[in-house]
Amino acid sequence: MSTIQLDEHKVDCQHGESVLDALLREDIDIPHACREGVCQSCMMRSLDGAPPAAAQKGLKDVLKHQNHFLACLCYPETDLKVSLDSPEDFYTEASVIGKKLLNPETLLLTLHCQQPLDFYAGQFVNLKRDDGLTRSYSIANNRIHSQTLIFHIRRLSGGRFSEWAHRELNIGDKLHVSDPQGFCYYLPNHPEQNLLLIGTGSGLAPLAGIISEALHHSHGGEIHLFHGSRELDGLYWIEEMQQLTQQYSNFHYTACLSQGDAPEGFASGRANDLAMRTLQNLKGWRVYLCGHPDMVNQSKRQAYLQGANLQDIYADAFHVASSTLA
Ligand SMILES: Cc1cc2nc3c(=O)[nH]c(=O)nc-3n(C[C@H](O)[C@H](O)[C@H](O)COP(=O)(O)OP(=O)(O)OC[C@H]3O[C@@H](n4cnc5c(N)ncnc54)[C@H](O)[C@@H]3O)c2cc1C
Numbered sequence: 001m002s003t004i005q006l007d008e009h010k011v012d013c014q015h016g017e018s019v020l021d022a023l024l025r026e027d028i029d030i031p032h033a034c035r036e037g038v039c040q041s042c043m044m045r046s047l048d049g050a051p052p053a054a055a056q057k058g059l060k061d062v063l064k065h066q067n068h069f070l071a072c073l074c075y076p077e078t079d080l081k082v083s084l085d086s087p088e089d090f091y092t093e094a095s096v097i098g099k100k101l102l103n104p105e106t107l108l109l110t111l112h113c114q115q116p117l118d119f120y121a122g123q124f125v126n127l128k129r130d131d132g133l134t135r136s137y138s139i140a141n142n143r144i145h146s147q148t149l150i151f152h153i154r155r156l157s158g159g160r161f162s163e164w165a166h167r168e169l170n171i172g173d174k175l176h177v178s179d180p181q182g183f184c185y186y187l188p189n190h191p192e193q194n195l196l197l198i199g200t201g202s203g204l205a206p207l208a209g210i211i212s213e214a215l216h217h218s219h220g221g222e223i224h225l226f227h228g229s230r231e232l233d234g235l236y237w238i239e240e241m242q243q244l245t246q247q248y249s250n251f252h253y254t255a256c257l258s259q260g261d262a263p264e265g266f267a268s269g270r271a272n273d274l275a276m277r278t279l280q281n282l283k284g285w286r287v288y289l290c291g292h293p294d295m296v297n298q299s300k301r302q303a304y305l306q307g308a309n310l311q312d313i314y315a316d317a318f319h320v321a322s323s324t325l326a
């Protein structure tokens with residue numbers, strides 16, 4: 001067992017318990033979202049020298065040197081004095097300038113940031129409310145508009161952030177936006193490479209940003225998008241994607257429904273299964289996967305088995321914080 005000291009609080013951290021879980025257990029409010037080391041919203045700083053290396057996974061070098069670490073990945077073996085960084089260190093303020101429904105469960109939210117954000121299409125940011133509640137959302141636009149950010153927010157029943165964003169967030173309200181993060185992004189370095197993009201539900205958000213960016217850069221390779229949902233209600237931007245197929249001969253779109261009979265123009269089955277069946281040889285392809293963690297993990301493995309190079313598989317799983325301590 002070790003002791004964590006945060007300001008005036010001293011908390012015992014049991015063997016096998018993360019710093020985040022120990023602090024939350026004592027009702028100390030620490031920003032967090034994924035609990036998987038993905039969103040970086042639980043970042044803290046060790047005031048006792050270097051934290052465990054495993055707790056710095058994915059952090060930029062400068063942050064590592066400053067002894068920052070992710071509380072959800074930190075299992076200390078010795079006592080640790082820590083501090084929370086103030087939101088202003090990593091966040092810029094943004095105002096809501098647009099809000100409309102894409103389908104009954106998905107909100108299109110547009111923010112205007114005070115500062116331009118240097119992101120790559122497909123990355124995500126953490127959105128933080130004034131009370132500290134933080135969740136990760138993927139940017140759905142390309143990087144041409146670096147001060148405007150578009151998000152697709154799916155409402156989860158009882159979800160603290162998503163329900164609030166759907167019901168209570170209004171035009172003119174302010175949110176805090178983190179630095180961009182994530183490994184699912186487009187770089188125009190290999191314009192001839194074929195692209196396969198698979199997303200479920202609001203997993204279309206980062207893929208839409210990537211497609212827009214790739215087409216803006218006149219990407220020459222084939223671009224195949226498979227967007228899936230259980231039912232028709234869960235899909236959106238169908239006409240917009242169909243229009244892109246008319247405009248760009250290298251863009252192909254398959255809308256997939258995994259439950260019931262698919263109406264004409266839709267494919268029946270799970271998006272990842274249909275994609276892997278349609279494009280059996282992925283050697284030399286770049287593959288983008290976004291959405292439900294199970295789909296992302298399964299498809300990563302399958303894409304590799306079908307020839308895709310591991311370095312060419314870009315994925316961000318939409319981990320949802322567990323309800324137990326959230
Ligand atoms: C890298 C990354 C990118 C993300 N990008 C997006 C995005 O672009 N759009 C988006 O909508 N979300 C995205 N998410 C998920 C998002 O961060 C939130 O986790 C999600 O909106 C839920 O937050 P909440 O506060 O509303 O729910 P919480 O208050 O955190 O509660 C979630 C509750 O829902 C339950 N739950 C889990 N999965 C489901 C499910 N499939 N259906 C119903 N209930 C469920 C959980 O058990 C839990 O009780 C992303 C996540 C990550 C890690």
Ligand code: FES
Nearest residue numbers: 033035037040072
């Ligand atoms: S990285 Fe720790 S909660 Fe997401």
